[in-house]
Amino acid sequence: MIEKIVKKRSLLYRGTLFVSLLLSFILNYQKVSFGSEDKSTMQIPSPISPENTIEITSNMEFLSLGVRESILFALRNNLDIEISRLNLIASDYDITVEKAIYDPILLLTGSIQNSEVPINSELVGGFVGGIVFDPFIERGRTADAVIQSLIPTGATIALEYNIFRDFVDPNRFRFLNPSFTNFIEARITQPLLRGAGLFYNRSLIFIAQNNKKISLAQFKTTVMDVSNFVQEAYWNFIGALEDLKVAKKSLERAEDLLRKNKIQVEAGTLAPIEIIDAEAGVASRVEAVISAKNFIKDSEDELKRIMNLENNEIISDATIIPVDAPVFEPKAVEMKDAIKTAMRRRSELEEFQLRVENAGIQTRRRRNELYPQLDFTGGIRYTGLGGTASEANDSTFSEDFQGEFFELTLSFPLGNRSARALYKRSKLERRQAQMDVQRQELDIVVEVRNSVRAVMTNIERVRATRKARELAEERLAAEEKKFEVGRTTSLEVLRAQEDLATAEGNEIRAIVDYKISVGNLERAKGTILDAYDIKIDAESA
Secondary structure, three states: OHHHHHHHHHHHHHHHHHHHHHHHHHHHHHHHHHOOOOOOOOOOOOOOOOOOOOOOEEOOOEEEEOHHHHHHHHHHHOHHHHHHHHHHHHHHHHHHHHHHHHOOEEEEEEEEEEEEEOOOOOOOOOEEOOEEOOOEEEEEEEEEEEEEEEOOOOOEEEEEEEEEEEEEEOOOOOOOOOEEEEEEEEEEEEEOOOOOOHHHHHHHHHHHHHHHHHHHHHHHHHHHHHHHHHHHHHHHHHHHHHHHHHHHHHHHHHHHHHHHHHHHHHHOOOOOHHHHHHHHHHHHHHHHHHHHHHHHHHHHHHHHHHHOOOOOOOOOOOEEEEOOOOOOOOOOOOHHHHHHHHHHHOHHHHHHHHHHHHHHHHHHHHHHOOOOEEEEEEEEEEEEEEOOHHHHHHHHOOOOOEEEEEEEEEEOOOOOHHHHHHHHHHHHHHHHHHHHHHHHHHHHHHHHHHHHHHHHHHHHHHHHHHHHHHHHHHHHHHHHHHHHOOOOOHHHHHHHHHHHHHHHHHHHHHHHHHHHHHHHHHHHHOOHHHHOOOOOOHHHO
16 A cells, blocks of 8 residues: 555656646746847947047038048948848847747637537436426536647647536536546657758758848948948049149140230230130130039039938038048059959858858758658646545646556658659759859959959059150140240140140049059958958947
């Protein structure tokens, strides 16, 4: 007798311990598996690191900016940057959505059943001597509570508590009326083939995490693109300002020639026709100055648009004063080194490689879905009975009524065409993703090669246009000396002045193009932010 009691108590202890551990596991699994839960408010830092400071001089009418300051200002205000940052935030929520499938679920059910039926049995009711007894009445009340959760192995674990109150009339063979029947049950259903395993059940989380990395790579790409757009717009604005200087200088030469011609005509040493030629030259230079001023405004508006200054009422009308000069400082560029750097630093390539990884994850997931469904279910149940709810609960947790159950279920679709088609499609998509990487690598190589050649070409252009400008200066000086001694005409001097202005403009444009091509090369290598000593905090998002 003592051994029997000890055995029952041991079973009760093991069963109760199992139920407690199961409940604790369900409620706390998230913290064990995935760390602390995501905050309700996701925060993505500004793309500009705190150490990046912007020193901008502005008196409301003029805004002094260098290339680096212009880029920093754009990164803080550009709409494309903000849109990319919002996509990055959204990817965080996608990860939370995929992790949420492991959140516990609480199911509460209550039901009432009332039944009045005639019973054709003398043991219960029925007919006696042709007289119909009162109907057989049964009233049931059920309350059920289940807490369950999915775990990364694919198993569903659950803890259920059920209480059932039953009343019958007439009641000839029942000991208790009404009676309360309770049970508490812990169970687990584990897939063994389809849907089984850590990888399959966490694969969507892996894909969501990679999608966040893809969004981060796209964010970096947008930052570098905006930076490159800013440096191009900045140097084009510089070029427009330099073109105006050239136009004004050419106008000054023409006006100086007109002034000298008027003096000589009044002195009778020069024909009046020379004044007309000089005036025509001045008029054409004035038109060039007007066009140069208009081009400056267009270039300035483009720079403001990229920096998003137009929406800033305080400084949208301010005149930008560039502080960086177009200094020509040629540097050697190694093609092979540039290509290697690009392959290592280009965020677009990282994005496509992550897409390949996602396609591989999806292929492995689809392969698992080719398997038949084989599920194992097992659990433990404690049952109790009593005339009151309290007595039923006491009986449930007594030493007497414990049961275990185990079950295997096998199912598979005949043909399984859908799963096989999805698997084959996922393999094709993975191959396409791999080809996209190869194509992107080729595009990067071509872009870097073109950028390197553009830099080298512009170096030669600067040197050639500088030589042409020096020769044009010498020719103008010669023509002016000849004009002073009457060996040439004003028209030839004006042509020499025009040639010099063209040569000066060509030199400035070559230097500006060189500056832009250097920035384009840094963008092609993925190092444009390093070139301007700009750091972003996107990695910590």
